[in-house]
Structure formats: structure tokens, C-alpha cells
Amino acid sequence: MSAAPEFDAIVIGAGSVGNPTAYFLARDGLRVLVIDELASSGQGQNKAAIGGVRATHSDPAKIRLCQTSLEVFSRWKETTGADIGWKQGGYCFPAYDDPVERTLRSLLPVQKRHHLNIDWLDAEGIRWVVPGIAPEGLRGGTFSPEDGQVNPLRASESFTNEARRAGAVYRYREPVRTLLLRGTSVVGVRTERGEYRSRSVVVAAGVRAGEICATAGVSTPILPESHEAGISAPVLPFLGPLVVDLRPGPEGKTTNFYFGQDAEGQIIFCYTPRPPIPGENRTSTYEFMPIAAARLVQLIPRLKNLTVRRIWRGLYPMTPDGSPLVGNAPNVEGLVLGVGMCGQGFMLGPGVGANLAALVAHGRPLLEPEVFELLSPARDLYGGKREALR
Numbered sequence: 001m002s003a004a005p006e007f008d009a010i011v012i013g014a015g016s017v018g019n020p021t022a023y024f025l026a027r028d029g030l031r032v033l034v035i036d037e038l039a040s041s042g043q044g045q046n047k048a049a050i051g052g053v054r055a056t057h058s059d060p061a062k063i064r065l066c067q068t069s070l071e072v073f074s075r076w077k078e079t080t081g082a083d084i085g086w087k088q089g090g091y092c093f094p095a096y097d098d099p100v101e102r103t104l105r106s107l108l109p110v111q112k113r114h115h116l117n118i119d120w121l122d123a124e125g126i127r128w129v130v131p132g133i134a135p136e137g138l139r140g141g142t143f144s145p146e147d148g149q150v151n152p153l154r155a156s157e158s159f160t161n162e163a164r165r166a167g168a169v170y171r172y173r174e175p176v177r178t179l180l181l182r183g184t185s186v187v188g189v190r191t192e193r194g195e196y197r198s199r200s201v202v203v204a205a206g207v208r209a210g211e212i213c214a215t216a217g218v219s220t221p222i223l224p225e226s227h228e229a230g231i232s233a234p235v236l237p238f239l240g241p242l243v244v245d246l247r248p249g250p251e252g253k254t255t256n257f258y259f260g261q262d263a264e265g266q267i268i269f270c271y272t273p274r275p276p277i278p279g280e281n282r283t284s285t286y287e288f289m290p291i292a293a294a295r296l297v298q299l300i301p302r303l304k305n306l307t308v309r310r311i312w313r314g315l316y317p318m319t320p321d322g323s324p325l326v327g328n329a330p331n332v333e334g335l336v337l338g339v340g341m342c343g344q345g346f347m348l349g350p351g352v353g354a355n356l357a358a359l360v361a362h363g364r365p366l367l368e369p370e371v372f373e374l375l376s377p378a379r380d381l382y383g384g385k386r387e388a389l390r
């Protein structure tokens with residue numbers, strides 16, 4: 001007879017998903033081990049995120065997960081005393097043309113059905129919410145005041161602290177090489193330094209998840225896509241919401257552009273490159289800043305004197321249909337996936353973590369099975385894109 005496993009759950013990856021998962025698992029009384037190949041928590045793609053958190057999606061599963069995330073983030077200071085830079089300024093999607101207006105209006109019924117606080121505002125309303133926004137051609141837009149922003153590095157540090165306080169053990173600089181199987185069940189992991197045994201293993205390894213799952217014969221088609229972002233020196237607070245301009249850029253190289261002012265007054269910004277840039281290149285490009293600056297000033301001309309402090313480039317872990325893979329891995333008992341978060345892993349993190357912890361600890365997620373199933377790793381991933389607002 002073999003010895004009882006030393007852990008109830010091993011979480012691979014101390015990132016946007018892994019840290020909240022470890023926190024909820026440890027709080028549930030499970031013996032948790034978190035393993036990351038990097039030197040501390042949040043050093044993968046978590047720290048590349050600009051920290052936008054919204055429940056105003058169109059996919060019901062993402063809506064529900066992000067409602068949980070918003071609840072966790074917005075109450076974090078009260079729950080733990082830690083400041084993670086939470087700012088409830090909402091999200092605003094302005095519309096300057098008919099296709100964008102029609103897209104945004106078409107999403108409102110499903111968003112309202114999920115009791116999301118979101119409405120269409122006329123141009124004057126948007127100008128009030130986004131002071132200084134270019135008025136020419138502005139038709140109105142949506143505003144969801146309960147969405148917000150968080151500082152991703154502070155959040156991952158704080159989730160780690162709280163998970164540890166609840167008993168979780170963290171091991172850094174330790175790459176996981178393979179999942180250990182007995183028959184069709186996972187029984188632990190092998191790292192560069194040794195083996196650890198556990199009843200369950202949660203893969204939350206971001207862009208590396210595919211390689212790890214493959215060691216148990218589980219296919220997760222996750223491919224990295226690279227995205228750049230930047231941040232300014234702080235300016236006096238003037239901008240409440242995170243603003244998403246869904247228009248493709250006139251330069252032909254951007255699908256959309258989004259930015260906000262964080263709790264410290266810095267303007268943080270990002271765009272989706274057109275065409276997408278597959279691969280793991282994380283070197284900043286020469287073209288990012290001129291393009292981002294032009295889009296920012298086009299939308300809010302008075303930002304033309306902003307001092308930009310830093311730019312960086314990170315990776316989205318993309319799935320073929322643009323939605324994450326969350327739940328039990330097909331055909332391997334005890335293996336649980338929280339992967340393929342695309343461009344929304346930071347905001348999904350606490351919602352995914354709470355549900356995966358419930359699945360591991362109690363055998364069922366918090367969400368109703370039919371909603372949770374929408375993210376099933378066993379679904380048809382090639383049936384088309386699922387969401388209008390990715």
C-alpha cells in the first residue's frame with residue numbers, strides 16, 4: 001500500500017488563476033502546494049495585464065465568473081485589509097459609428113438578463129463619464145459603473161499572502177516537468193527538483209499549460225499571442241472608467257484600443273494588434289508607442305502632453321474559440337484545468353479560482369452545471385468564436 005499523498009491539491013502556476021485558486025482551496029481547509037517556475041508570484045502574464053475587471057461580457061459563463069471576481073476584488077480590502085488598487089470607475093464603450101453602436105446595443109439584452117448594471121448613454125452622457133472625449137461624431141455608448149480596475153501585481157501578492165496564511169505552501173523556481181499518473185488518475189507532479197503527491201492537480205500554467213497537459217495525454221490547444229501595453233506618469237484623477245474604443249484604427253494595425261486611469265493616477269493603455277501576432281516575442285516594438293499615442297490623443301486630445309513611463313509586451317494564452325477551458329480534464333481523474341484565459345485571465349481569476357476550488361473540494365463548482373459546462377475543456381473548440389467583446 002502506498003503512503004497517503006502529502007497534499008490534497010497541487011496548483012501549477014502562481015499567476016492570475018493559480019493564486020486565487022490556491023487561496024480558495026486553502027481557505028476550504030485543503031493542504032495546498034503551489035509550484036511556479038519563476039521567482040515569485042504573478043511574474044508570468046499576470047503582471048502584463050492592465051488590470052481591467054468587468055462582468056459586462058456577452059457569454060453567460062464569463063459574466064457569472066466575473067461577477068464573482070468583482071465581488072472578491074471590490075471587498076478585498078475589507079476582507080483582508082490589503083490595498084490591491086481596486087478602483088470602481090466602470091467600463092465605457094463609446095460609439096462613433098453604426099457598426100459599433102449596433103454591436104453594443106445588441107449585447108444589452110443578455111447583459112440585462114444577468115442583472116448587470118449597464119446602460120446606453122447618449123453622447124452627452126458619455127462626455128460626462130469620459131471628460132475631454134472627442135465630441136465629433138460621438139453617438140453615445142455603454143457605461144457599466146460597477147466594473148473596475150485592480151493592480152495585478154499587488155493582487156497576486158495579496159492572494160499569495162492570504163493563501164499562505166490559510167496554510168498553502170509555495171515553491172518557486174521549480175518548473176513542473178510532468179504530471180504523474182496511476183492508471184487514468186493523476187497522482188502528483190514531477191518537477192526539476194523532485195516529486196510531490198496529491199489527490200488533485202490544478203493546471204493554471206497560462207501559456208505553458210498545453211505542454212504540461214500533454215504529459216498526461218490531454219490536448220489543450222493553447223497558443224500564445226503577443227500584446228503590448230504602456231503606462232504614463234501619474235496625472236490628477238479625471239477619468240473614472242476604463243474606456244474601450246472598438247473602432248479599428250486608421251493606421252490599419254489595430255482592432256481596438258483601451259485605456260484607463262489607475263488608482264494611482266497613471267494612464268494605462270493597450271491595443272489589440274491587427275492582424276494578431278502569434279508567438280512568444282516579448283520585445284517591445286518601435287511602432288507600438290506612436291500608434292497608441294495617436295489613438296489616445298484622437299480620443300482624448302488633452303492627453304497630448306502625457307509623459308509615458310514604460311511600455312511592455314506580454315502574451316495572451318489563446319484558445320481556438322476565444323473562451324477559457326475550465327473544469328475537469330477529459331479522461332484523467334483528478335486533473336482540473338483553469339487555462340486558456342485569452343485576454344481576460346486577470347478578471348476571470350478569482351471567479352475561476354472559487355469555482356475550481358469548489359470543484360476540487362466538494363466535487364461541484366459554484367456555478368450551475370449548465371453554465372459551467374459552457375467552459376468545459378471537452379467542448380467543441382472549433383465551433384466558432386463565442387463572444388462579440390473579446
Ligand SMILES: Cc1cc2nc3c(=O)[nH]c(=O)nc-3n(C[C@H](O)[C@H](O)[C@H](O)COP(=O)(O)OP(=O)(O)OC[C@H]3O[C@@H](n4cnc5c(N)ncnc54)[C@H](O)[C@@H]3O)c2cc1C
Binds near residue numbers: 051341
Ligand atoms: C498587454 C496585456 C494586457 C492585459 N490586460 C488584461 C486586463 O486588463 N484584464 C484581464 O483580465 N486580463 C488582461 N490580460 C490577460 C491576462 O494577463 C492573462 O489572461 C492572464 O494573466 C493569464 O492568467 P494565467 O493564470 O492563465 O497565466 P499566468 O498569470 O501567466 O500564470 C501562469 C503561471 O504558471 C507558471 N508556469 C508555467 N509553466 C510552468 C511550469 N512548467 N512549472 C511551474 N510553473 C509554470 C508561470 O511562471 C506563471 O506564473 C492582459 C494581457 C496582456 C499581455
